[in-house]
Amino acid sequence: MAGEASTKPPADSEHHEAQTPPPGEPINLIAFCCNWCSYAGADLAGVSRLQYPPNVKIIRVMCTGRIEPEFLLHAFELGIDGVLVCGCHIGDCHYISGNEKAEVRINTLKKLMDMIGIDSRRLRLEWVSASEGTRFAETVKDFKEQIEKLGKNKIYIAQS
Amino acid sequence: MSAIDELIEDTGAFDCVECGKCTSVCPVAEINSEFAPRLIVVKAQAGLEGLAKEKDIWSCLTCGLCNDMCPYKVDFTEFIRGMRSEAVIHGALPVCSKGGLLQTMGRIMTSPELKQNRLSWVTDDLKVAEKGDIYFFTGCTAHFDYIFEEREIKTSGILVAAVKIMNSAGITPAVSNDEVCCGHDLNWTGNEEHFEKLMEKNLEVIKASGAKQVVFTCPEGMRTFEFDYKDIAGDLGFEVLHISELILDLIDQDKLQHKDLDGKVTFHDPCRLGRHLGIYDDPRDMIKETGAELVEMERSRNKSTCCGVSAFATCEASSKQMQIERLKEAKKTGAQKMLTFCPKCWLHFKCSTWKKFPGLEEEVDIPIEDATIFFSKTLE
Ligand code: SF4
Ligand code: SF4
Ligand code: FES
Numbered sequence: 001m002a003g004e005a006s007t008k009p010p011a012d013s014e015h016h017e018a019q020t021p022p023p024g025e026p027i028n029l030i031a032f033c034c035n036w037c038s039y040a041g042a043d044l045a046g047v048s049r050l051q052y053p054p055n056v057k058i059i060r061v062m063c064t065g066r067i068e069p070e071f072l073l074h075a076f077e078l079g080i081d082g083v084l085v086c087g088c089h090i091g092d093c094h095y096i097s098g099n100e101k102a103e104v105r106i107n108t109l110k111k112l113m114d115m116i117g118i119d120s121r122r123l124r125l126e127w128v129s130a131s132e133g134t135r136f137a138e139t140v141k142d143f144k145e146q147i148e149k150l151g152k153n154k155i156y157i158a159q160s
Numbered sequence: 161m162s163a164i165d166e167l168i169e170d171t172g173a174f175d176c177v178e179c180g181k182c183t184s185v186c187p188v189a190e191i192n193s194e195f196a197p198r199l200i201v202v203k204a205q206a207g208l209e210g211l212a213k214e215k216d217i218w219s220c221l222t223c224g225l226c227n228d229m230c231p232y233k234v235d236f237t238e239f240i241r242g243m244r245s246e247a248v249i250h251g252a253l254p255v256c257s258k259g260g261l262l263q264t265m266g267r268i269m270t271s272p273e274l275k276q277n278r279l280s281w282v283t284d285d286l287k288v289a290e291k292g293d294i295y296f297f298t299g300c301t302a303h304f305d306y307i308f309e310e311r312e313i314k315t316s317g318i319l320v321a322a323v324k325i326m327n328s329a330g331i332t333p334a335v336s337n338d339e340v341c342c343g344h345d346l347n348w349t350g351n352e353e354h355f356e357k358l359m360e361k362n363l364e365v366i367k368a369s370g371a372k373q374v375v376f377t378c379p380e381g382m383r384t385f386e387f388d389y390k391d392i393a394g395d396l397g398f399e400v401l402h403i404s405e406l407i408l409d410l411i412d413q414d415k416l417q418h419k420d421l422d423g424k425v426t427f428h429d430p431c432r433l434g435r436h437l438g439i440y441d442d443p444r445d446m447i448k449e450t451g452a453e454l455v456e457m458e459r460s461r462n463k464s465t466c467c468g469v470s471a472f473a474t475c476e477a478s479s480k481q482m483q484i485e486r487l488k489e490a491k492k493t494g495a496q497k498m499l500t501f502c503p504k505c506w507l508h509f510k511c512s513t514w515k516k517f518p519g520l521e522e523e524v525d526i527p528i529e530d531a532t533i534f535f536s537k538t539l540e
């Protein structure tokens with residue numbers, strides 16, 4: 001968490017508290033997948049008929065390096081409960097180092113999220129290769145369970 | 161009367177005699193020959209058509225150099241602010257740097273569900289309270305630590321320095337975890353709706369603190385309270401004060417004991433502090449109190465140029481060029497440091513000194529420091 005410094009904000013426990021979503025209110029997840037590895041990985045999960053939660057909507061990007069922190073924060077602004085970013089394993093990015101840049105950005109954004117008051121566990125970065133259909137399905141399943149424990153993201157800012 | 165006609169009336173743009181003085185001082189026009197403040201007014205008179213696609217209203221820095229120069233006192237910056245909000249109503253997408261991250265952050269802060277953690281910069285050695293006569297408005301200054309982490313500067317240091325200064329004069333300022341962004345960036349990028357929500361929240365928080373004075377280290381925040389909040393909410397019930405004014409007061413009253421620093425520094429006037437709020441002398445007097453020698457740049461005080469970006473709206477090639485010119489000017493004074501009083505000026509200039517322009521490193525290589533932090537060193 002940003003700063004071990006003893007801070008005076010109200011106990012954080014509240015926003016980390018588990019709130020299982022009320023029945024009928026499904027968890028909404030977004031997964032940004034890079035075109036070259038993770039999207040193919042997600043595709044493989046599909047053609048292999050692996051089961052994974054239908055709560056996730058996949059957005060294909062050319063590379064995780066294309067994902068601006070703004071895309072992620074904006075998703076939370078619109079009430080998305082969890083955002084997954086999937087890219088090629090380090091060393092495998094088709095644009096050489098897009099995923100390394102993404103990693104730095106996401107780690108920074110997590111600190112900002114905690115300061116703003118959005119639990120940073122709602123954002124997760126994973127490396128999924130084109131052959132890792134199972135890993136993709138497992139990741140989504142695991143992430144959904146984690147978000148369920150965190151409860152719904154209550155922020156919703158209507159855009160006029 | 162259409163909204164635009166009203167805006168032209170209210171801001172005095174109607175009185176423009178097309179003398180062109182504004183264009184002659186405009187830093188954007190200096191670089192982009194197609195840009196002229198006066199022509200934006202002329203185009204606006206043609207009506208709403210094309211407003212959503214109008215690019216020039218987003219290129220303006222709202223730096224106020226033209227306002228200052230105009231013989232007919234046209235309030236051009238306010239005109240641009242109004243135009244942007246009209247443009248957004250007519251479907252324009254605001255042009256924002258960082259993809260609009262800072263504006264999104266501002267909008268998120270309007271959520272009643274938010275449990276912020278905005279005081280993580282308050283270390284154990286700092287004395288702050290929930291209530292008090294003096295409230296310290298911190299705005300988004302600490303958030304920049306993370307948004308601009310790669311620039312390797314800690315803007316939260318400004319807040320720490322300010323509290324240290326106040327503490328050493330026996331003041332325990334009130335701060336609040338429920339405070340939100342002042343809304344400056346939203347207000348200047350055409351989003352009045354969320355701006356007003358932020359304002360209401362902040363005024364509530366400050367009221368609860370019981371403060372009679374609110375101190376700012378951020379000129380944008382101060383401007384927003386002093387003009388924009390007062391415009392909408394009327395009398396705020398407290399006095400708005402810049403940290404340099406407070407420091408000088410405390411020295412006057414013999415409450416702030418400090419050592420002398422040496423060295424030679426120059427000072428960049430942030431547009432919001434200088435041309436918008438008219439505060440030119442206090443920062444200089446404060447710097448002189450440190451014992452350091454203050455040398456002026458060629459263009460200073462109301463002629464000061466711009467750090468290249470305001471309200472995190474447009475950041476383009478011309479912004480970079482302005483930063484480089486300004487840094488060269490600072491370097492030419494022979495000062496060891498350029499001081500400024502705005503976290504954003506600091507970030508923007510740092511962006512240009514930060515290994516970005518191969519070949520120019522030497523010309524722009526001058527350390528930049530926030531003046532509050534600089535002053536706090538006299539306490540050590
Ligand atoms: S300086 Fe004032 S009067 Fe002259 S062209 Fe500009 S806005 Fe018009
Ligand atoms: S406010 Fe500054 S950038 Fe905008 S038109 Fe006036 S001088 Fe040019
Ligand atoms: S192409 Fe997959 S992360 Fe860059």
